Amino acid sequence: MKLSFSQSSISKFKLHITGSKSISNRYLILKAQFPNIELSGLSDCDDTRVLHKALTTLKEKGDEIDIHHAGTAMRFLTAYLSSLPNLEVVLKGSKRMHERPIGILVEAMRELGGHIKYLGSEGFPPLKIHGKSLQKDKISIPASVSSQYITALMLIAPSFKNGLTIYLQSKVTSKPYLMMTAASLKSIGVEVDLQESHIQVHPKTKIEPKTIAVESDWSSASYFYSCLALMDQGEFELSTFQKNSLQGDSKVAEFYKLFGIETRFKGDSILISKKAGVLLPEKIELDLNDTPDLAQTIAVTCLGLNIACNLTGLHTLKVKETDRLVALKTEIEKFGAEVEISNESLQLSPKANLKESVSVQTYQDHRMAMAFAPLAIKVDLTILNPEVVSKSFPDFWEKIKALGIQQNR
Ligand SMILES: O=C(O)C1=C[C@@H](OP(=O)(O)O)[C@@H](O)[C@H](O)C1
Numbered sequence: 001m002k003l004s005f006s007q008s009s010i011s012k013f014k015l016h017i018t019g020s021k022s023i024s025n026r027y028l029i030l031k032a033q034f035p036n037i038e039l040s041g042l043s044d045c046d047d048t049r050v051l052h053k054a055l056t057t058l059k060e061k062g063d064e065i066d067i068h069h070a071g072t073a074m075r076f077l078t079a080y081l082s083s084l085p086n087l088e089v090v091l092k093g094s095k096r097m098h099e100r101p102i103g104i105l106v107e108a109m110r111e112l113g114g115h116i117k118y119l120g121s122e123g124f125p126p127l128k129i130h131g132k133s134l135q136k137d138k139i140s141i142p143a144s145v146s147s148q149y150i151t152a153l154m155l156i157a158p159s160f161k162n163g164l165t166i167y168l169q170s171k172v173t174s175k176p177y178l179m180m181t182a183a184s185l186k187s188i189g190v191e192v193d194l195q196e197s198h199i200q201v202h203p204k205t206k207i208e209p210k211t212i213a214v215e216s217d218w219s220s221a222s223y224f225y226s227c228l229a230l231m232d233q234g235e236f237e238l239s240t241f242q243k244n245s246l247q248g249d250s251k252v253a254e255f256y257k258l259f260g261i262e263t264r265f266k267g268d269s270i271l272i273s274k275k276a277g278v279l280l281p282e283k284i285e286l287d288l289n290d291t292p293d294l295a296q297t298i299a300v301t302c303l304g305l306n307i308a309c310n311l312t313g314l315h316t317l318k319v320k321e322t323d324r325l326v327a328l329k330t331e332i333e334k335f336g337a338e339v340e341i342s343n344e345s346l347q348l349s350p351k352a353n354l355k356e357s358v359s360v361q362t363y364q365d366h367r368m369a370m371a372f373a374p375l376a377i378k379v380d381l382t383i384l385n386p387e388v389v390s391k392s393f394p395d396f397w398e399k400i401k402a403l404g405i406q407q408n409r
C-alpha cells in the first residue's frame with residue numbers, strides 16, 4: 001500500500017482507539033474462572049478475538065486451538081488449560097508462533113504438576129496439554145525472557161488451594177506488564193503481593209460481581225504520538241484513557257516530550273499537542289526494558305526527525321512477532337540511515353534527506369507496519385502487507401487516513 005501525505009486543513013483531530021489487548025486478554029482469562037465479571041470496551045483486535053473464541057468454544061477432548069500470532073493467548077492458555085482437570089487439547093499457532101520460545105513456562109507448569117507434551121521442537125509450540133488439578137504453592141521461574149510466562153501463572157494462581165508464590169530469577173523484563181496483571185487481579189478482589197524477588201497471589205474461589213471498562217491501548221496511541229512528532233504542529237484528542245493507567249506504555253507521554261509533544265488529560269481523553277518551531281535534541285538515549293513495544297515507534301520517529309538514538313533494554317525484541325532488531329535495521333537502512341544492533345540495543349545514525357519510495361517489509365509484524373506508516377508525513381513510501389495491523393489495531397489505516405495520510409493499494 002502506497003502512502004503519501006497531504007497536509008489537512010483540519011489541525012485538530014478526535015479519535016477513539018480500541019481497548020488495550022493486554023488488559024482485554026488478562027480479563028478474558030479471569031472471566032473464564034470468575035464468570036460474574038462483566039467486560040466493556042474489549043479490544044476488537046485479532047489477538048483478543050482468538051482468545052475469546054478459544055475460551056468460549058472450548059471442548060473437553062480432541063479440541064485443537066489455533067491462536068495464530070497471539071503471544072499472550074499462547075502463554076496464558078498454556079497455563080490456564082493445564083489447570084483444567086480432564087481437558088485434553090492441542091494448542092498451536094502460526095509458523096512464527098512455533099518459533100517463539102515457551103520452554104520456561106512449560107517447565108514451570110510441569111513442576112506444578114501439569115502434563116504438557118511438545119508436538120514439534122522441544123521448547124516451542126505446538127503443545128498437547130492434558131489438564132490436571134495443580135497442587136503446589138511455590139515455583140521459581142527465569143524472568144528475563146518474557147513477562148507473559150509469569151502473568152500466565154499469576155492469572156491461574158487464585159484457583160490453587162493455597163495460592164501461589166512465584167520466585168523471580170534473573171532480571172525481570174517488561175515489569176509494568178506484571179504490575180498490570182497484579183492490578184487486574186486486585187481489581188476483582190484477589191490479594192497480590194508484588195516484590196522485586198517474588199510475587200505472592202492468594203487463593204480465591206468466589207468474587208463479588210464486577211464490571212470492568214477496558215482502557216484504550218497506549219501502545220496503539222504511540223503511533224499518533226509519532227505522527228504528531230513528524231508534523232510541524234497540531235493537536236489530537238485520543239480516547240479513552242486514564243491518568244493512572246495500568247499500561248506501562250503510557251510512558252509514551254513522557255518519552256514524546258523529548259520530541260516536543262505535550263500530553264494533557266481532559267475527562268477520559270488525552271490531548272496531545274505540538275507547537276511549531278520546537279527545539280529538538282540531536283540525540284536521545286532510552287532504556288526500553290519496561291516498554292519493549294515502543295521501540296519500533298521511537299526508532300522510526302527518530303529516523304523521520306533526523307535524531308540519533310541509542311535504545312537499550314531490547315533483548316526481548318528478537319523473540320517477538322519477528323526479530324524486530326534485524327527487521328528495524330534492514331528497513332531503516334533502506335531510507336539511507338545507518339543502524340547498529342546488538343542483542344539488546346539499537347543505535348541509529350540518521351540521515352538528513354531520506355530516500356523516497358522505499359518499500360517497507362513488515363514480516364507479519366503489526367508494529368513494523370504501524371511504526372513506519374507515520375514516516376509518510378516526511379516521505380512517500382510503501383508498506384507491504386498492511387493487513388498485519390489487525391493483530392492489535394484493526395482500524396489503524398482508517399484512523400491515520402483522518403490525519404491526512406493518503407493510501408493507495
Ligand atoms: O503481557 C502482555 O500483555 C505483554 C507483555 C510484553 O511481552 P514480553 O513480556 O514478552 O516482553 C509485550 O511485549 C506484549 O506485547 C504484551
Ligand SMILES: C=C(OP(=O)(O)O)C(=O)O
Pocket residue numbers: 069070071072073293320321367392
Ligand atoms: C509482542 C507483542 O505481542 P505478543 O507477544 O502478545 O504476540 C506485541 O503486541 O508487540
